[in-house]
Amino acid sequence: MTYVIHGATGAQGAPVVAALAAAGKSVTALTRNQDAVVDGARVAAVGYDSVEDLTDAYRGADGVFVHLPMASEEARLAYARNIVAAVRAARPARVVFSTSGAPADPDAGTATAVVISGLAGRGVSHAVIEPTLYLENLLMPFVLDAIRERGALPYPIRADFPVSWASHLDIADVALALFDRPDVTGVVSVGQYPAVTGRGLAEAFGSRFGKDVAFEPITPEQMRALAAPLIGEGPAADVMALYQAMSTLPHHSIAPENSAQKLVGITPRTTGQWLTDINL
Numbered sequence: 001m002t003y004v005i006h007g008a009t010g011a012q013g014a015p016v017v018a019a020l021a022a023a024g025k026s027v028t029a030l031t032r033n034q035d036a037v038v039d040g041a042r043v044a045a046v047g048y049d050s051v052e053d054l055t056d057a058y059r060g061a062d063g064v065f066v067h068l069p070m071a072s073e074e075a076r077l078a079y080a081r082n083i084v085a086a087v088r089a090a091r092p093a094r095v096v097f098s099t100s101g102a103p104a105d106p107d108a109g110t111a112t113a114v115v116i117s118g119l120a121g122r123g124v125s126h127a128v129i130e131p132t133l134y135l136e137n138l139l140m141p142f143v144l145d146a147i148r149e150r151g152a153l154p155y156p157i158r159a160d161f162p163v164s165w166a167s168h169l170d171i172a173d174v175a176l177a178l179f180d181r182p183d184v185t186g187v188v189s190v191g192q193y194p195a196v197t198g199r200g201l202a203e204a205f206g207s208r209f210g211k212d213v214a215f216e217p218i219t220p221e222q223m224r225a226l227a228a229p230l231i232g233e234g235p236a237a238d239v240m241a242l243y244q245a246m247s248t249l250p251h252h253s254i255a256p257e258n259s260a261q262k263l264v265g266i267t268p269r270t271t272g273q274w275l276t277d278i279n280l
Contacts, residue, residue, distance in 0.1 A: 001062040002026045003179065004092070007069065008043070009036050011136060012098060015172035016065050017041050023176065030057060048079035054086030061092040063179040067100050068111055070235050076111035084118030095119060095126040096178045098171055101242075104130040104187045127178045128187045132252050135167040135274050138201070142226045147205055152216040156223040156243040157252075159198040159215045164191025164254040169277060170268040177264040190260045192268055195253035204271035208280065220244045 003020050007013035008029030020027045021040025029038040034045035046053045048069065058064055066083055068076050087095055097119065099112050106117040119126045138144075138155070146152045157163065174190050198215035206213035218226075224240035231239070246252060260266045269277060 002028060002060065003063040003065070004028045004030060004057055004061045005041070006030050006048075006064075006066045008038050008041060009033065010069075011134075011168050012067050012100065012171060013065065014038075015168045016175050019172045019176050028057065028061075048082055051082045051085045051089070054082055055089045058086050058090035058092045061090070063094045063096065064092045065096050065098070065175050066115070067098040068115070070231070072234065073111060077114060080111040080114035080118070083115055084122075087119065087124055088122055091124055093125065094179055094182055095124055096129060096175050097126065098129040098131065098175070101131050101133060104128050125182045125185070127185055129171060129174055129178070130187050130189045130254075131166045131171060132164045132189075132191045132254060133166075135165050135269075135271060138205075139280075140227065140230060146216070147209065147213055151206075151211055151213050153198070153202045153205055153213055154216040154218045154222075154226075155198060155201075156218050156220045157198055157246065159217055161246075162195030162197050162251040162253050164189070164193055164195045164252065165201070165271065166191040166268050167274045167277075169274065170260075170266075173266050173268075174260045174264060177260075177266055181264055184263050187258055188260050188263050189254035189258050190268060191254045192270065193254055193256055193259055193261060195251060196271065201271055204275065207272060208275040220247065 003025055005013045005017050008017045009031050017027050017029050017038055027041035029041035029043050030046045032047045036043050044057055046057045068079055097115055102112040106113050116128055146154050170190055202213045202215040220240040220243035223243055224236045227239055228236035
């Protein structure tokens, strides 16, 4: 059985590759770097900009894990159309798509929506993973440095704002389960439930670091300024817009009825468990 993993050297794809390889599966790691070496996988230099290359990569696959890379929305729309065209042509046995935190709304007109609507009705078995916010966001230097130096966890949400945080490790666990569960289709939400507040995050980091840590709300604009040197001005502006929109919501929690807990029996890690697993 062969599984094709997009972004195999990145934050989302690498844990999926590792989990599949640990399970003894045959893995093809897709990366734009033809010189990359990925433990437990065959590497193929395939990007998102060629329908022909994607089709060749997907053909005969038992499973494909795909997510859209960080890029302009114009580029992402083109990539989304190419992915859908390649799936239609190659017809892999199963496709698992992660929204990477974007809403799983097939009518939104976004690149994410193009993939979701494009997979539907094509006769290809598929499921959509819908995370909320990634715990890995808390590994950004300006967050960790503040925790270590000031005992403060800065983030652009209210201290009492509940979020169903998930890690990339959780996404990998759910992706593996979905490859083995073709009966599970549609959207599978991945995240902690009940949702966790900013104060709860700070407590988990405090326990791990053995010190008092207080949650420190910052503005989306402050987040943009802090993130821009790390991810670029364009992506940082997109991040700012995300948190500005989120600030109008009462919560950012998953619904239990379409959760990974209910649909595939996987409970995402607590913040403390995740910190232990990544050995921070």
